[in-house]
Amino acid sequence: xMTTFAPSALSGYLIVSGILLTIGLIGFFVRRNLxxxxxxTELMFQSAAIAFVAVGRYYFDYSGQVMVIFIxxxxxxxxxxxxxxxVLLHRQNNTLDAETIVELKE
Amino acid sequence: xxxxxxxxxxxxxxxxxxxxxxxxxxxxxVSHGLFFIIFSLCAIAAAIRMVVHARPIYCxxxxxxVVISTAGLLLMLEAEFMAFALIIVYAGAIxxxxxxxxxxxxxxxxxxEPYSQAIYDRIPRExxxxxxxxxxxxxxxxxxxxxxxxxxxxxxxxxxxxYVLEKLSQxxxxxxxxxxxxxxxxxxxxGGHFIQFSxxxxxxxxxxxxxxxxxxxxxxxxxxxxxxxxxxxxPVTIELAGVILLMAMFGAAVLARRAIELTEKEKRKVILGxxxxxxxxxx
Numbered sequence: 001x002m003t004t005f006a007p008s009a010l011s012g013y014l015i016v017s018g019i020l021l022t023i024g025l026i027g028f029f030v031r032r033n034l035x036x037x038x039x040x041t042e043l044m045f046q047s048a049a050i051a052f053v054a055v056g057r058y059y060f061d062y063s064g065q066v067m068v069i070f071i072x073x074x075x076x077x078x079x080x081x082x083x084x085x086x087v088l089l090h091r092q093n094n095t096l097d098a099e100t101i102v103e104l105k106e
Numbered sequence: 107x108x109x110x111x112x113x114x115x116x117x118x119x120x121x122x123x124x125x126x127x128x129x130x131x132x133x134x135x136v137s138h139g140l141f142f143i144i145f146s147l148c149a150i151a152a153a154i155r156m157v158v159h160a161r162p163i164y165c166x167x168x169x170x171x172v173v174i175s176t177a178g179l180l181l182m183l184e185a186e187f188m189a190f191a192l193i194i195v196y197a198g199a200i201x202x203x204x205x206x207x208x209x210x211x212x213x214x215x216x217x218x219e220p221y222s223q224a225i226y227d228r229i230p231r232e233x234x235x236x237x238x239x240x241x242x243x244x245x246x247x248x249x250x251x252x253x254x255x256x257x258x259x260x261x262x263x264x265x266x267x268x269y270v271l272e273k274l275s276q277x278x279x280x281x282x283x284x285x286x287x288x289x290x291x292x293x294x295x296x297g298g299h300f301i302q303f304s305x306x307x308x309x310x311x312x313x314x315x316x317x318x319x320x321x322x323x324x325x326x327x328x329x330x331x332x333x334x335x336x337x338x339x340x341p342v343t344i345e346l347a348g349v350i351l352l353m354a355m356f357g358a359a360v361l362a363r364r365a366i367e368l369t370e371k372e373k374r375k376v377i378l379g380x381x382x383x384x385x386x387x388x389x
Binding site: 007008009010011012013014015016018019020021022023024025026027029030031032033035036038039040042043046049050053054056057058060061062063065066068069070072073074075076077078079080081083084085086087088090095096097098099 | 142146149150153154156157162165166169172173176179180183184185187188191192195196199200203204207208210211224225226227229230231232233235236237239240243244247248251252255256258264266267328331332334335336339340343347350351353354355357358361362
């Protein structure tokens with residue numbers, strides 16, 4: 001049952017979310033494999049989901065959970081488009097290295 | 107160099123565990139805090155392993171672990187629907203797409219060494235700059251969170267949940283008549299709401315003046331509340347989400363389409379509309 005939620009418990013969840021966001025950002029900068037770079041953006045989506053639900057839980061507001069549905073939508077759309085692009089680039093250059101893709105034209 | 111790196115790593119993880127266990131006392135139940143620590147440490151460890159692993163397949167698998175830990179955290183936050191939706195959609199659908207593409211694209215570069223990793227999976231790009239940026243971001247985030255937690259606006263009182271129950275009139279009536287069969291339905295509306303609040307909790311008053319205390323068991327479930335919020339508060343956004351998915355489908359179909367190379371004979375067939383054999387050799 002819904003009980004009240006202490007602000008320090010909220011900050012615990014927000015800090016975990018911030019740590020995941022930072023790891024995702026570092027991964028996006030550090031990795032050179034295109035697919036792993038997109039996985040790191042998905043990691044950042046996850047951290048945003050935690051933050052949304054935690055704040056929504058604090059205010060007894062379900063909009064936070066609705067936002068997670070939209071995050072799922074955007075993540076699915078992004079995965080479909082990004083992976084189609086990656087397959088295309090891999091077919092063209094035969095590598096997944098982000099460094100080799102300096103121009104996005106055929 | 108190695109020793110100092112390890113020392114920094116140990117110090118960082120010590121700080122991490124300290125800050126996470128420091129929030130343990132905030133939870134009303136000990137088991138809640140315990141599960142919070144287990145799930146969050148699991149998520150962070152899997153995320154770190156995912157970022158540093160050289161094999162992309164293992165990165166995807168570690169990301170599944172991150173998703174499952176996140177779902178555990180959402181369960182702790184009493185968001186059951188979203189927790190399971192996350193597992194089904196993320197771990198079940200999106201990650202499978204990633205695995206497919208990884209298998210498609212990740213052939214061994216060097217046939218003599220089939221298990222060697224590609225050079226771009228082994229050598230990082232700008233690690234020092236990335237860690238500096240990440241450190242700054244983490245400083246800002248934790249500073250904001252720990253500094254701002256004391257000055258938050260007051261938390262909600264949960265009254266909005268009861269007002270949703272009012273709008274689900276059929277369920278409201280059934281629930282009330284279940285615990286009090288001789289309650290004279292409908293209750294008196296006061297200030298636009300059937301449900302009133304006293305210090306002992308929510309209650310309703312019938313037309314005959316009987317007062318009925320409402321139990322929290324009668325509240326709508328998490329799925330009902332999310333559905334209500336989705337269609338009541340965000341009707342346009344859900345349409346836009348549908349449009350985004352449609353556009354992504356079109357985009358992926360257009361991008362993945364392979365241009366077919368036609369031979370001379372086939373081109374002639376397409377242009378003339380019939381088999382080139384019948385045209386004869388007029389060359």
